[in-house]
Structure formats: structure tokens, C-alpha cells
Amino acid sequence: MSPVAGLPNPGNLALSQKEDFKAFADAPRRQHPEVLTRKQLKELGTQARAEYDRSRREWHANLGPIKTPQLIELHEDLWDITDSNLQDGDKAKGAVAVDAFPGLGKTTSVLAFLREFHRREIAEKGEFTDQGHERWPVCRVGLTGNTGMKDLNRSMLEFFEHPGRSRGTTVQLGRRALDCMLSCEVRVLALDDLHFLKWGKTSGIEVSNHLKWIANEFPVTLLMVGVGLADKGLFSEGSAAGDTALAQTGRRTTRLDMRPFTITNEMGRREWKQMLLALEQRIVLADKHPGMLANDLSDYLFSRSTGHIGSLMTLINRGCQRAVRSGSECLDKDLLDRVKNDEASENARRELEAALESRRLTSRPRSRLSA
Ligand SMILES: Nc1ncnc2c1ncn2[C@@H]1O[C@H](COP(=O)(O)OP(=O)(O)O)[C@@H](O)[C@H]1O
Numbered sequence: 001m002s003p004v005a006g007l008p009n010p011g012n013l014a015l016s017q018k019e020d021f022k023a024f025a026d027a028p029r030r031q032h033p034e035v036l037t038r039k040q041l042k043e044l045g046t047q048a049r050a051e052y053d054r055s056r057r058e059w060h061a062n063l064g065p066i067k068t069p070q071l072i073e074l075h076e077d078l079w080d081i082t083d084s085n086l087q088d089g090d091k092a093k094g095a096v097a098v099d100a101f102p103g104l105g106k107t108t109s110v111l112a113f114l115r116e117f118h119r120r121e122i123a124e125k126g127e128f129t130d131q132g133h134e135r136w137p138v139c140r141v142g143l144t145g146n147t148g149m150k151d152l153n154r155s156m157l158e159f160f161e162h163p164g165r166s167r168g169t170t171v172q173l174g175r176r177a178l179d180c181m182l183s184c185e186v187r188v189l190a191l192d193d194l195h196f197l198k199w200g201k202t203s204g205i206e207v208s209n210h211l212k213w214i215a216n217e218f219p220v221t222l223l224m225v226g227v228g229l230a231d232k233g234l235f236s237e238g239s240a241a242g243d244t245a246l247a248q249t250g251r252r253t254t255r256l257d258m259r260p261f262t263i264t265n266e267m268g269r270r271e272w273k274q275m276l277l278a279l280e281q282r283i284v285l286a287d288k289h290p291g292m293l294a295n296d297l298s299d300y301l302f303s304r305s306t307g308h309i310g311s312l313m314t315l316i317n318r319g320c321q322r323a324v325r326s327g328s329e330c331l332d333k334d335l336l337d338r339v340k341n342d343e344a345s346e347n348a349r350r351e352l353e354a355a356l357e358s359r360r361l362t363s364r365p366r367s368r369l370s371a
């Protein structure tokens with residue numbers, strides 16, 4: 001839990017138990033700290049200044065989720081699919097796979113969707129089912145390590161804090177999970193970081209059979225999230241000799257992507273600028289100015305993040321922490337040069353920088369270049 005006002009910090013929560021998820025779904029939005037001028041900063045007493053800086057640290061560490069085009073598109077697709085799956089009876093429900101590289105915002109965007117979905121369902125249908133059970137519209141499991149089928153079934157029971165989660169065979173655990181979801185009227189089952197499931201040559205078929213079993217038996221929209229799910233054969237049309245399980249999982253699964261920002265066309269450059277403008281508005285530094293990110297640092301931020309939102313947010317978060325600590329109260333190239341970013345984006349950086357410097361590439365849209 002975050003130390004401020006008891007707001008749960010999604011970053012610190014595994015969100016793999018229902019009460020954690022509920023706390024996350026019910027939490028009010030964070031309060032944007034007021035942007036003070038240098039003069040106002042000076043006038044703060046020691047205590048008040050410490051308090052203000054702490055609230056800024058918290059705020060900058062949790063700048064989101066921002067409604068990026070990627071997030072908005074993903075949400076539209078998820079609403080289409082889940083809502084069309086709410087039909088009665090035992091018609092098989094379509095499954096969804098959000099399949100993209102790390103750091104593109106899959107977990108963040110999916111959680112934001114699950115939050116909205118939970119809130120809508122509870123508001124419309126109430127906290128209890130007609131049978132008097134707690135209603136849990138969403139069951140969300142984040143996989144870790146090398147998870148087997150049994151661990152997966154157990155972690156679904158773990159979400160419900162089910163007393164029978166520690167005993168039994170894979171099949172028994174699976175049945176209990178199914179019972180739980182039926183009585184709590186779960187509508188969306190989200191499995192995050194599904195690439196952690198043990199897929200090997202032989203277990204690949206086992207995995208896909210298991211997912212197929214869930215998709216067929218559980219009256220839920222199965223929402224799978226992970227990296228390289230397509231490569232693992234989740235969508236392939238039965239590449240494994242004579243096996244149709246993989247093919248069937250593929251056919252009923254809609255694959256959704258999360259793309260990085262790109263600057264190779266005007267539309268991409270406009271989206272990048274919008275993103276930086278949205279970020280700028282959230283930054284709480286005394287010397288920030290319009291265009292600080294969207295004009296002055298547009299190329300620089302693009303080359304350092306290569307358009308990956310995870311890298312961009314890390315850089316901005318760390319930069320803001322440093323700007324508060326050092327008293328510079330502004331983001332510029334000098335300060336950001338001293339801030340470390342993740343390895344992957346550092347490697348891609350040099351090549352991009354060369355292209356940007358030789359003006360073969362720009363991250364800024366043609367129109368209205370100035371602030
Ligand atoms: N829409 C967004 N607004 C703000 N920050 C975001 C957004 N999407 C992702 N991030 C940030 O990027 C980082 C990586 O996102 P994450 O959702 O964990 O990616 P993935 O699950 O694809 O690896 C997170 O730390 C998150 O804070």
C-alpha cells in the first residue's frame with residue numbers, strides 16, 4: 001500500500017487476490033499536487049516543503065494510466081469482445097490474447113480495463129449474486145516463474161482465497177476453480193504474463209488443451225496477456241502433427257496487439273506529440289514550461305525510449321525525481337543524460353540518435369512546431 005492516504009499502489013500489489021483487486025478497482029484517482037512557483041516553494045516551511053516534495057515523489061512515480069491511442073484502441077476491442085460474450089447459455093465464448101513485447105503497456109492497459117469492467121458490473125448488478133454469493137466480475141492472475149498447469153489452477157483458487165487451494169490434483173483444483181467462478185459469476189478471467197506457463201515441445205499441447213478446457217468450460221471471456229504467445233503456437237493452425245487442440249485455440253482467439261510509438265509518418269508524430277503534451281501537464285516542477293517535453297525534448301525522448309512507453313515513463317519518472325532533489329525544477333537534456341534507462345532502449349538509442357541528428361528523421365509533426 002502507498003503511504004499516502006491509503007491509496008493502493010498497483011505497482012506494489014501483486015493484484016492476485018480478490019481483495020487487492022477490489023482495493024485497486026475502488027481506489028479514487030490520485031490527487032494532482034498543485035504546481036508551485038519558485039517563490040511559493042521558498043515560502044514553504046521545512047515541514048511543509050518535505051511534505052510537498054514527498055507528494056511529488058509519489059505522484060511522479062505513478063503518472064498514469066495516460067489514455068494513449070494504444071490504450072484506447074485496446075479498450076474498445078476488449079469492450080466489444082467481452083460485451084458480445086455476455087450472451088446467455090453455453091455458447092462458447094471467444095477468447096482474447098494481448099500479445100506484444102514487454103514495456104508496451106499491456107499490464108497497465110488491461111488492468112485499467114478490468115478496473116472499469118469490475119466497477120460497471122458491480123454498479124449494475126450489485127455486490128452479491130442472486131444466490132447470495134459475493135460477485136466477482138473479474139478474476140485476475142499474474143503468473144510468475146515457470147508455472148505448470150497445477151500452479152495455474154492453484155493461483156485461480158488463490159485469487160478467491162479458497163480454503164481448498166493447497167490440496168488436490170490438477171483436475172480437482174481446476175474443478176474447484178470452475179465452481180468458484182460459477183458461484184461468483186466471474187465474467188472475465190485474465191491471465192497475465194502467460195508466457196511464464198511451461199510450454200515445451202510436449203507440454204505445449206498440454207497447455208493449449210488446458211486453455212481450451214478453460215475457454216470451453218468456464219463461462220468467461222478468457223483474456224490472455226503475454227509476450228510471444230504467437231511464437232509459442234497459441235494461434236497456429238495445428239502445427240504439431242495430428243493435433244487439433246492448438247488449431248482450435250487459435251480459431252476462437254482474437255489476437256490484439258500493443259504497438260510502440262513510431263515517427264515514420266505524420267500521424268505517428270502527432271500521437272507522439274500528444275503523448276508528450278499529456279505528460280507535460282502532469283509534471284509538477286516549478287520551472288516547467290509549455291513545450292518542455294513536446295518541443296524541446298521530443299527527438300531526445302524518442303531516441304532514448306525508442307517509442308516504448310515503459311522506457312519513456314521510467315525516464316520521466318526518474319528525471320522528475322532528480323529535478324526535485326537537485327532543485328533544478330525542470331527537465332532538460334543535461335539532467336536526463338545523467339538518468340539511467342533500461343538496457344534495451346539504451347541499445348536502440350545510438351542508431352536512432354544518428355538518424356535524428358543527420359535529420360533523416362524527426363519526431364515532430366510538421367504543423368505547429370513551436371509551442
Ligand atoms: N497508458 C499508460 N500511461 C502511463 N504509463 C504507462 C501506460 N502504459 C504503460 N505505462 C508504464 O510503462 C511501464 C510498462 O508498462 P506495462 O503495462 O508493465 O507493460 P507490459 O505489461 O507490456 O510489459 C509501466 O511502468 C507503466 O507505468
Ligand SMILES: [Mg+2]
Binds near residue numbers: 106107108192193
Ligand atoms: Mg506486463
